[in-house]
Amino acid sequence: MTQTPIVIVGGGIAGLACARTLYDAGRSFVMITERLGGRIYAESGMSWGAKYITKDYHEVRKFCDDGLAIRIRDVYFETVNGPFSLFRRGGLKNFPKLMNVLRDVACLRCELLKFRKQARGECQKHVLQDYPLIQRWMKLPAKDYVAQQGLCELHEKFIHPILRATFFVTVEEVNTLFYLSALFPTWVCAYEADFTETLSKLGQGFGNQIWYDRVMTIGQEGGCFYVQTPKERFEAEAVVLATPVKVVEKLLTGVIPRVVPQRMQEVVLRTNPFGVYSEEPFHESSVCVLAVEGERKPIYEHARIVMTARDEPVLCLWKNRDGSDTVYVKGSLSTSAADPSILENGKYETELKPQFESLKKYYSNFKIRKAVHWRSAITISGPSWHCLNPQENLFVIGDHNICGLEDSFLTGQYAANVLLHKAEPCLKKCEESL
Ligand SMILES: Cc1cc2nc3c(=O)[nH]c(=O)nc-3n(C[C@H](O)[C@H](O)[C@H](O)COP(=O)(O)OP(=O)(O)OC[C@H]3O[C@@H](n4cnc5c(N)ncnc54)[C@H](O)[C@@H]3O)c2cc1C
Secondary structure (H helix, E strand, O other): OOOEEEEEEEHHHHHHHHHHHHOOOOOOOOEEEEEEEEOOOOOEEOOOOOEEEOOOHHHHHHHOOOOOOHHHHHHHEEOOOEEEEOOOOOOOOHHHHHHHHHHHHHHHHHHHHHHHHHHHOOOOHHHOOOOOOHHHHHHHHHHHHHOOOOOOOHHHHHHHHHHHHEEEEEEEEHHHHHHHHHOHHOOEEEEOOOOOOOOHOOOOOOOOHEEEEOEEEEEEEOOOOEEEEOOOOEEEEEEEOOOOOHHHHHHHHOOOOOOOOHHHHHHHHHHOOOOHHHHHHHHEEEEEEEEEEEOHHHOOOOOOEEOOOOOEEEEEEEEOOOEEEEEEEOOOOOOOOOEEEEEEEEOOOHEEEEEHHHHHOHHHHHHEEEEEEEEEEEEEEOOOOOOOOOOOOOOOOOOOOOOOOHHHHHHHHHHHHOOOOOOOOOOHHHHHHO
């Protein structure tokens, strides 16, 4: 058994931000994680998880390099007549409607910038009470926003492909907050981030405090927390849980046998000892990321980014600097239960048959070099958010309320700041205030 003041479970950007802040303040902790980096998984200069950042990612940009700028003229939208750019003749036909949407994007950006300044020192849900506009958009289903603004044509041609390419969802699956945030790269400078140095920069100095293992359960006994892995039991005064939503649900309800029926599970979830998820507001979108080498067909040859609109498995093609493409497709791999599951030099023609067939439309010849499947790619939060600090010394951080690197990072800083007595604990006060 190992005793330590703080255990951080999960070494993605949220857990690492927490660890970095604690380490810089001289506090001891142990981080237990299956893989370092989580969804910022970069290898040989290629990003298999998060890909772009914007100028507004003030914290994240301290730890990664702004790569190539993403310009709207680099993006082509697939239509029945082939790929089309907004800058081609007829592309800006919907200009007035587009300006209305971009005005809302600009307002949201203003609010979010202020929101983020507060979120470093307060629970996101608590901060939310000061932002009625964000609240309104998170309660408004995106499809209602599209109808109210009369956006049908603009949505089909332009926004729907962006939503599919960035959040891997359709308009029916998100609220207006997600819908408008998908458009940030059209309004704010965005870059294809280079995360090659990120893990070494963020994790510098505390490599010996990282324990590579899978946490099985978390519980409370005699006034302290225990964290159980297959090899070790840790006892701690505080636990910071920085894993995807589905893992949080499992870990905090580790006592529930897997086989209990769904309805029962919901009852138990509602009464789980930590009371973290009292409602069922989440789902996660999944995606397969492929490295494709080959020759694009002439009409697609010059487009750096191609976003597709129809219900085919291919969501987006993105040209890399080495000439290969990163391709996002719907679908999953059967290789392993790990997240992400990875297939190298496999039988892609059989494993990813519909995806393979769809790719023939874009390439004269091609080869898939590697496939990475994320079961938990993007967390789609619903109309209510969750408390980051539901109980004394217990934190649940990450992208559960707002998805994306910068906001995940800030949740890590918030947890650390409470532990360092630089911020107020929330202890569900956020629920009374809303
Ligand atoms: C394909 C893809 C593209 C994306 N594109 C963008 C983008 O362009 N821009 C952007 O801002 N965001 C993007 N995102 C979202 C962004 O990556 C996430 O919001 C963010 O990385 C979440 O960070 P996190 O630390 O909360 O979670 P994660 O990065 O998922 O980290 C969780 C950590 O917990 C560990 N873990 C899980 N279970 C256990 C367990 N039982 N025991 C121990 N450890 C465990 C994992 O190994 C991992 O290290 C993208 C995501 C994906 C998948």
